[in-house]
Amino acid sequence: WxxxxxxxxxxxxxxxxxxxxxxxxxxxPGKRVRAKAIIHQLKQNRKQMIQNKGGVSVYSDFDIGEGKxxxxxxxxxxxxxxxxxxxxxxxxVTFVRCEMLRKLRVFTLxxxxxxxxxxxxxxxxxxxxxxxxxxxxxxxxxFPVTLVFQFKDANSKPFNIIRFFSxxxxxxxxxxxxxxxxxxPYHGSIRRRTDAxxxxxxxxxSSSLTSPLVFDNYGERFSLLLHMEExxxxxxxxxxxxxxxxxxxxxxxxxxxxxxxPGVAENRPSVLRGDHLFASVCGVNxxxxxxxxYVHAVELEQVKLGFSQKFVNDFINNMKFNIFFTFNRLPLxxxxxxxxxxxxxxLKDVLFPTYSDEQCIHPLEKSLAFYDRSxxxxxEQVAAVHCIVSGISRPAPYLVFGPPGTGKTVTIxxxxxxxxxxxxxxxxxxxxxxxKFPYGHFSHxxxxxxxxxxxxxxVIAIAGLLDxxxxxxxxxxxxxxxxxxxxxxxxxxxxxxxxxxxxxLSFLERLMSGNTLYKKNPSTGCxxxxxxxxxxxxxxxHPSILRIPNELFYDNELKAEADTLISHxxxxxxxxxxxxxxxxxxxxxxAINRVDxxxxxxxxxxxxxxxxxxxxxxxxxxxxxxxxxRSCSDxxxxxEDFNLGFLKNPKRFNVALTRAKALLxxxxxPIILSKDRNWNSFLNYCVNNECYTGYNYASDDLxxxxxxxxxxxxLDPDPADPDTLSIIQQQLEPEWRSEV
Numbered sequence: 166w167x168x169x170x171x172x173x174x175x176x177x178x179x180x181x182x183x184x185x186x187x188x189x190x191x192x193x194p195g196k197r198v199r200a201k202a203i204i205h206q207l208k209q210n211r212k213q214m215i216q217n218k219g220g221v222s223v224y225s226d227f228d229i230g231e232g233k234x235x236x237x238x239x240x241x242x243x244x245x246x247x248x249x250x251x252x253x254x255x256x257x258v259t260f261v262r263c264e265m266l267r268k269l270r271v272f273t274l275x276x277x278x279x280x281x282x283x284x285x286x287x288x289x290x291x292x293x294x295x296x297x298x299x300x301x302x303x304x305x306x307x308f309p310v311t312l313v314f315q316f317k318d319a320n321s322k323p324f325n326i327i328r329f330f331s332x333x334x335x336x337x338x339x340x341x342x343x344x345x346x347x348x349x350p351y352h353g354s355i356r357r358r359t360d361a362x363x364x365x366x367x368x369x370x371s372s373s374l375t376s377p378l379v380f381d382n383y384g385e386r387f388s389l390l391l392h393m394e395e396x397x398x399x400x401x402x403x404x405x406x407x408x409x410x411x412x413x414x415x416x417x418x419x420x421x422x423x424x425x426x427p428g429v430a431e432n433r434p435s436v437l438r439g440d441h442l443f444a445s446v447c448g449v450n451x452x453x454x455x456x457x458x459y460v461h462a463v464e465l466e467q468v469k470l471g472f473s474q475k476f477v478n479d480f481i482n483n484m485k486f487n488i489f490f491t492f493n494r495l496p497l498x499x500x501x502x503x504x505x506x507x508x509x510x511x512l513k514d515v516l517f518p519t520y521s522d523e524q525c526i527h528p529l530e531k532s533l534a535f536y537d538r539s540x541x542x543x544x545e546q547v548a549a550v551h552c553i554v555s556g557i558s559r560p561a562p563y564l565v566f567g568p569p570g571t572g573k574t575v576t577i578x579x580x581x582x583x584x585x586x587x588x589x590x591x592x593x594x595x596x597x598x599x600x601k602f603p604y605g606h607f608s609h610x611x612x613x614x615x616x617x618x619x620x621x622x623x624v625i626a627i628a629g630l631l632d633x634x635x636x637x638x639x640x641x642x643x644x645x646x647x648x649x650x651x652x653x654x655x656x657x658x659x660x661x662x663x664x665x666x667x668x669x670l671s672f673l674e675r676l677m678s679g680n681t682l683y684k685k686n687p688s689t690g691c692x693x694x695x696x697x698x699x700x701x702x703x704x705x706x707h708p709s710i711l712r713i714p715n716e717l718f719y720d721n722e723l724k725a726e727a728d729t730l731i732s733h734x735x736x737x738x739x740x741x742x743x744x745x746x747x748x749x750x751x752x753x754x755x756a757i758n759r760v761d762x763x764x765x766x767x768x769x770x771x772x773x774x775x776x777x778x779x780x781x782x783x784x785x786x787x788x789x790x791x792x793x794x795r796s797c798s799d800x801x802x803x804x805e806d807f808n809l810g811f812l813k814n815p816k817r818f819n820v821a822l823t824r825a826k827a828l829l830x831x832x833x834x835p836i837i838l839s840k841d842r843n844w845n846s847f848l849n850y851c852v853n854n855e856c857y858t859g860y861n862y863a864s865d866d867l868x869x870x871x872x873x874x875x876x877x878x879x880l881d882p883d884p885a886d887p888d889t890l891s892i893i894q895q896q897l898e899p900e901w902r903s904e905v
Contacts, residue, residue: 220254
């Protein structure tokens with residue numbers, strides 16, 4: 166027998182599933198490699214590096230512990246922060262230097278003795294020497310720097326003491342919105358554990374995850390990936406379980422109880438009407454009864470729950486409960502069913518298309534009377550509608566590649582009007598698939614925003630509903646139409662194993678990235694219009710807003726044709742430099758609705774939408790303000806590994822920049838953003854067009870300074886471990902890794 170534990174896949178990566186984890190990528194040559202290696206060594210010796218040693222003590226009135234010194238300022242303030250170096254030993258110590266590991270222009274070190282390696286300072290027993298950090302802060306933000314104090318003992322043996330110095334430049338609004346309690350995102354103690362006796366069976370010859378996705382392993386592979394996703398979903402939902410909380414009776418309906426759930430407004434956890442959770446009374450002896458409560462309403466930071474009448478009758482104010490959240494398994498069950506039905510409904514030529522029979526439902530050349538006459542001026546939209554109505558691609562699906570603002574929705578609406586097809590909604594289609602319509606009843610099935618769905622979700626819409634065309638057995642088979650943009654955000658998943666093995670790859674993106682029918686012809690640079698149409702006319706954004714996404718993601722093919730009355734409406738806005746990522750969302754909403762006295766009384770302020778990038782996909786606004794969240798460059802490696810935030814996630818970057826019609830405002834740390842290729846292109850574009858204001862990041866050569874400073878520490882660099890956390894990452898937010 167053996168113990169089986171169902172746990173968080175991020176905490177316990179299952180490398181025995183599928184192909185082995187790939188080796189760490191070969192490090193790039195040059196300064197960055199040396200910097201990473203030395204930082205790794207510094208990280209391993211963190212405790213030793215920050216502790217006082219050799220009889221020397223380094224301290225400041227602004228110490229906050231763990232080797233950190235932090236000062237808070239208002240914009241345009243200046244402070245002199247004294248740091249004392251005291252020899253508490255019995256022998257003279259040589260003070261060699263104090264310097265910043267990487268130089269930031271906003272900080273200056275002042276030392277009356279002007280101590281340098283060529284002009285060291287003898288620090289006698291009991292003596293104190295003072296270094297001042299001058300902080301003239303013009304810009305808001307968080308400015309961290311590492312200070313290295315270097316010494317030699319009486320035997321000329323060198324040693325270092327490190328301090329992490331930072332300045333927080335904030336406004337009164339920022340102070341009002343600061344955290345009120347420590348952030349505890351993960352309840353490790355309540356992860357589900359199960360002891361069981363396992364009798365080993367006969368494993369199959371090969372794993373579904375070790376071989377490429379083909380029709381023969383389609384159902385088995387997706388079923389396994391969906392199970393992995395469900396396990397991680399269960400591990401994640403336990404993070405939000407609460408202990409020792411109270412509930413209140415609803416003032417309007419005494420049969421309902423109200424539970425405060427911090428974060429529910431941000432879908433942390435995701436709780437919808439009709440979902441349920443479990444509550445148990447604290448302090449009772451086993452066996453413990455768990456009461457099932459159904460969600461009747463979700464209102465801001467609270468949910469209204471309907472429990473059994475016995476529970477409601479026995480309820481007393483101030484009773485304390487343990488709360489356990491669950492999730493709705495119906496979507497997963499539908500996906501499992503669809504993946505298995507794919508084989509039985511013979512969807513091979515739809516899911517793995519290789520040809521077109523070139524048979525039309527409606528003659529391709531025959532003219533159509535368009536319901537929306539404006540489409541007639543757009544050749545790509547006209548071509549898409551004609552190809553969809555004709556069904557020319559059958560049995561292969563037809564794809565409408567719709568970049569932001571190109572009229573994808575109106576194109577599909579026109580095609581639906583022409584053929585009266587079925588627009589897929591999962592529950593609606595499930596009912597249709599169970600209704601036993603006659604064979605060949607539907608000529609067209611449309612799946613909009615197919616790039617946002619995992620593949621089994623798309624299959625729900627067609628398994629049992631779409632009859633595949635076959636010249637011998639079914640000439641009147643239907644056409645599947647997929648619309649979306651593989652360059653924008655795909656499905657949101659939790660399981661790292663499922664992501665690693667392709668569950669995050671939508672059906673639309675799989676076809677466009679791996680099937681020759683849907684790729685550009687290398688000779689002509691064009692798509693085969695019998696299988697796919699790329700819409701090119703952007704009717705949303707000002708040309709300047711569109712330019713960078715167009716260059717980076719759409720081969721510079723998009724044409725800006727938005728109504729200038731809207732797209733140019735902010736060109737003379739007085740604040741333009743040149744007149745032409747979660748908890749943060751919650752804080753912004755709080756500032757708008759409660760804290761900021763000016764904002765909360767503004768006309769129509771309630772119409773302002775605040776949300777994550779995912780909430781804005783498929784939407785547009787006249788003005789968009791983007792906050793890029795990250796403050797510390799040491800998060801970059803984690804961003805790169807897990808596609809967090811904007812950094813190293815080109816799809817999120819693309820979606821964020823393409824929502825605005827007339828005005829796009831980006832707030833962020835340019836030093837960090839410039840490390841990413843896409844953000845650096847955007848920053849350079851803004852600087853070159855005089856659309857940038859704020860910190861002059863171009864004057865800081867941080868990478869060169871960092872390498873030079875690290876090498877002076879005399880540490881022996883070891884190969885960097887990509888899965889460990891950096892010093893600054895640990896000191897700023899030690900539990901962030903658990904939230905990944």
